[in-house]
Amino acid sequence: MIVNEAAETPVDNLLLTNAAHADVLAGGCACCDGREAFVALLRTICGMRDAQGAGAFDQIVLETSGLADPGAIATAISGDQMLARRLIVEDVIVLVDACHGAAQLSDEALCRAQIEAADRIIITKSDEPSARDTDRLIQTLKLLNPSANIEGAEKGVPVKLPAHDDATPYPLSGSGIETVPIKPHRLDISGGGGWASFSVWLSAVLTARGNDIVRVKGVVGSPDGRLLLQSVRNVVQPPEILPEPDDTGNGFLAPAEGVIVLIGRHIDEPTLERSWQKFVMGTGS
Amino acid sequence: MCSACGFPALAGHWSDAGVSSPGDKMRIRFTRLAIVNRLLKPYRLAAHDDGATPGFQLLAPDGARVMVKNLEELWKEAGRIAGTAVDPLSARALGDE
Ligand SMILES: [Zn+2]
Numbered sequence: 001m002i003v004n005e006a007a008e009t010p011v012d013n014l015l016l017t018n019a020a021h022a023d024v025l026a027g028g029c030a031c032c033d034g035r036e037a038f039v040a041l042l043r044t045i046c047g048m049r050d051a052q053g054a055g056a057f058d059q060i061v062l063e064t065s066g067l068a069d070p071g072a073i074a075t076a077i078s079g080d081q082m083l084a085r086r087l088i089v090e091d092v093i094v095l096v097d098a099c100h101g102a103a104q105l106s107d108e109a110l111c112r113a114q115i116e117a118a119d120r121i122i123i124t125k126s127d128e129p130s131a132r133d134t135d136r137l138i139q140t141l142k143l144l145n146p147s148a149n150i151e152g153a154e155k156g157v158p159v160k161l162p163a164h165d166d167a168t169p170y171p172l173s174g175s176g177i178e179t180v181p182i183k184p185h186r187l188d189i190s191g192g193g194g195w196a197s198f199s200v201w202l203s204a205v206l207t208a209r210g211n212d213i214v215r216v217k218g219v220v221g222s223p224d225g226r227l228l229l230q231s232v233r234n235v236v237q238p239p240e241i242l243p244e245p246d247d248t249g250n251g252f253l254a255p256a257e258g259v260i261v262l263i264g265r266h267i268d269e270p271t272l273e274r275s276w277q278k279f280v281m282g283t284g285s
Numbered sequence: 286m287c288s289a290c291g292f293p294a295l296a297g298h299w300s301d302a303g304v305s306s307p308g309d310k311m312r313i314r315f316t317r318l319a320i321v322n323r324l325l326k327p328y329r330l331a332a333h334d335d336g337a338t339p340g341f342q343l344l345a346p347d348g349a350r351v352m353v354k355n356l357e358e359l360w361k362e363a364g365r366i367a368g369t370a371v372d373p374l375s376a377r378a379l380g381d382e
Contacts, residue, residue: 196313199300200320200356201373207360208372222303223313239302267374275373279323 001061002041004030004068029065031072038073039080046086060087069110070094070117071214074232088237089230094118094148098126101137102170105144112172115141116182116214116263117232118148126152126161135167143169147184147215147263180265182214187272190258192280195222195229195239198260201280202236210234213264219257226257298355311336321359327378328367332359 005026025041028034042060049056064073070092077083094114097104101123104111115121121141126134138161141150152161172181189198198220206213216231219242227239262272277283304310318334321341325331333342333350341359343351345366353359364370369377376382 193313193316195303197316197320199302200317201324203298203300203356204324204360204371204373207357207364208370209374220303223309224303224305227303236299238299241303271374271379275379278379279320279373282319282323 001063002038002045003063004034004038004065029068030062030076031064031068031070034065035072035076039076039083042077042083042087043080046082059090067110069113071113071233071235074235074237078235078237084238088240089232091119092117092232093120093122095122095124096137096141098123098134098137099128102133102140105140106170106172112144115144115148118145121145121148121150123150123152123161124154126154126159131162132164132167135162135164136170138162139165139167140169140172143181144172145182145263147261182263182265185262185264185267185269185272187260187262187269187276188258189220189260189276189280192276195220195227197280198276201276205275206231206234206236209264209267212266213262215263216260217263218260220260221257229260298357300356321356324371324373324378325363327380328363328369328371330363330367330371 001022003022003024005024023041023045025034025038028037030038045060062073064070070089074089077087077089094117096115105115123134123137123141129137138150141148150161152159192198202216206216210233213231214233216229216236218229220227220229220239222241225241228242229239230237304313314334314336318332318341321332325343329346331344333344335342340352340354343353343359343362343366345351351362351366353362360371372378
């Protein structure tokens with residue numbers, strides 16, 4: 001476990017006693033000024049793991065500073081030759097304070113970037129505001145990131161969230177902030193030439209639209225086996241070869257092969273389909 | 286294998302994953318080049334792959350040639366020469382303008 005504090009004096013680490021191993025990275029945020037120290041620490045941890053041999057840990061938990069952009073952290077990992085080979089960003093978990101979440105979402109671009117990058121959103125202190133306000137917050141989060149799982153927790157213990165789907169989301173109007181919400185878009189590429197062809201098209205799409213397409217997920221066939229595709233903004237994780245379907249791996253529920261989900265704004269399914277047909281399949285117009 | 290960490294070396298860019306046998310590599314090279322050229326055509330650019338060196342040669346309308354290492358570099362360089370990003374979802378690429 002790595003605890004990152006943007007402040008010079010670490011305090012959060014005093015609360016962490018159960019982690020198998022904890023490192024504190026203080027005095028700089030891993031996504032920006034602390035980036036070099038963060039990359040160096042990860043390299044050291046990978047080296048330690050090699051020395052441990054069998055029984056070594058297989059997961060690193062990074063608790064970022066509250067000001068970190070998950071996209072920039074993914075970029076830091078994939079930009080390092082050694083780390084890119086060894087680490088996969090598996091799950092981006094974002095905590096939202098039920099009392100302040102709505103105000104932060106309306107004013108802070110960083111807060112929205114964090115929500116958009118999340119695989120799981122955990123709402124804390126959900127019993128402090130009225131159930132109606134928590135409902136509105138949940139609907140706002142669903143609007144911003146329709147594909148994330150939203151859960152409640154208090155000091156690490158899951159709590160039930162109110163569930164009124166008819167609550168009105170808070171208006172998202174902050175000045176200078178992108179107000180078009182992201183949406184998931186599906187693209188069926190099962191009729192095409194697999195990863196070798198699809199990745200050509202996708203690399204062009206992400207180079208042009210990396211700021212609008214916040215996540216891409218899917219399973220794509222290749223000569224070496226099924227590849228798991230995951231991206232955060234324009235950073236694509238080194239694709240992993242998945243075990244065959246009868247072997248479920250580490251509880252990972254692989255989506256159907258050949259269906260890609262692109263989560264983003266200013267894109268639509270008919271255009272994705274037409275573009276894929278025209279450029280990858282060489283058909284249509 | 287990478288001598289520093291003992292793990293297989295990256296095939297290169299992420300887009301090069303999933304194809305390790307030399308035969309497969311040769312076969313996909315030409316399929317991929319065809320897709321690259323379909324994408325470059327609306328921007329009056331073309332790419333060439335000599336089949337020997339990794340990467341591509343990007344051909345500008347004025348005949349200039351630029352070597353690029355991988356697809357990401359290719360799209361960035363093509364966007365620079367064309368003066369606008371090569372965007373497969375744009376009206377220009379899709380022939381809607
Ligand atoms: Zn930062």
